[in-house]
Amino acid sequence: MLKVDVITLFPEMIEGAVSHGVLGQAVKSDLLSVKAHTPREFTEDKHRTVDDRPFGGGDGMIMxxxxxxxxxxxxxxNTSKVVYLSPQGRTLNAAIAKEFSKEEHLIFICGRYGGIDQRIINEYVDEELSIGDYVLSGGELGALVIIDALARFIPGVLGHGESAEKDSFSDGLLEQPNFTRPREFLGQDVPEVLVGGNHKVIGEWKDKVSALVTLKKRPDLFREYIKVETEKYNSLKKKKTAAPIKELKEFFLNLPPQEREVLGLADLREEDFNV
Ligand SMILES: C[S@@+](CC[C@H](N)C(=O)[O-])C[C@H]1O[C@@H](n2cnc3c(N)ncnc32)[C@H](O)[C@@H]1O
Known part of the structure; x- marks a missing residue:
């Protein structure tokens, strides 16, 4: 079981959020433990003071x-990894969440006010982690974001048939669009292949649509993906298919207009494949 201890001035924020949905189930099933601890417990003055003015002046208080x-x-x-949530850290992504899901014990330190005393970072912190290039008023939302993202990679946390490996970003691509009943809604039909029942064909179709969605929404990710696929293709001795980008373009050009429409790909153009 992965143990997570969160150090925060607002333990209720953490305890409340980890008692619902996928996280709540993971905790109930003993696949994950999340406990919150407050530094106020270790104060000795009657006001339970946890912050003070910064040396040298400046705005705000420091923990x-x-x-x-x-x-x-x-x-x-000795097996703990200590992480300080900080806008100055490495930015969270799926690969980091997956890496963290393999740890035995994580300690997340949530700052408040102007942040924490640098000497704590120097002495105890293994890594600073950011959830994006913006400043939050506290580390709690960041800690919850990383706990939620990493929990999806713990075997058994997601229900039967679900897998974090199929989610967006796991293989460098975004996930394909999904549909549920009814088959026809607002004049839009679900793509034919999805109701055909051939799982091999559906799997290959989903991979291609996923690449197209990535090309449209995140050309930066697509360029990385196609570079790797082209290198793999070039290293093959016997080539049974066209080059990956050519194959994908042909697949796109053969999609009926109503399918492009329902997949949200109507405005993808032939020239977008010139990456
Ligand atoms: C107001 S911020 C302090 C920002 C700090 N003065 C600075 O400019 O680097 C208070 C706390 O929110 C958390 N925080 C703020 N932005 C964050 C981000 N992008 N990712 C993760 N944690 C963040 C950190 O724990 C930080 O100590």
């Missing part, structure tokens, strides 16, 4: 080092 040190030491052991 005191001593209560944080004591909270970290309460939960840390």
């Amino acid at each position: 005191l080092a001593e209560p944080l040190k004591k909270t970290i030491e309460k939960v840390q052991h």
Whole structure:
């Protein structure tokens, strides 16, 4: 079981969020444990002070080092990875979430106010992690984002038939569009292949549509993907198919206009394949 300890001034934010949905199920099934700890527990003054003014002046308050040190030491052991949620860290992505899901014990430190005393980072933090290039008022939402994203990679957390490996980003591509009943809705029909029942054909079709959706929405990811696929293709001695980009373009050009429409690909153009 992956254990996560979150150090926060607002434990209720963490406890509330991990008791619902996929995370709630993961906790109930003992695949994940998430506990929140507050540095206020380690304050000795009557106001339970956890912050003070920064040396040298400046805006805002800084979280005191001593209560944080004591909270970290309460939960840390030799296999712990200590992560400080910070806008200055490496930016979270699916690969990092997957890497974190393999840890035994994670400690997330959530800053508030102007952040935490640098000496805590120097002494205890293995990694600073950001959830994007913007500033939040606290690390709690960041900690919850990473806990949610990593939990999806823990075997058994997602229900039968679901897999984080099929989600967007896992193979460098975005997921294809999905449809459920009814077959026809608002004058739009579900693509024919999806109701044909041939799972091999459906699988190959989904992979191609996924590549097209990525080309349309995230050409940066698509370029990386097609580079790798082209290298693989060029290293093959006997080539049974056309080059990946050519094959994909042919697949797109053969899609009936109403299917392009229902897949949200109506405005993709032949010249978009010149990557
Ligand atoms: C107002 S911010 C402090 C920002 C800090 N003064 C700076 O400019 O780097 C308070 C806390 O929110 C959290 N935080 C803010 N933005 C974040 C982000 N993009 N990713 C993760 N955590 C963030 C951090 O824990 C931080 O200590």
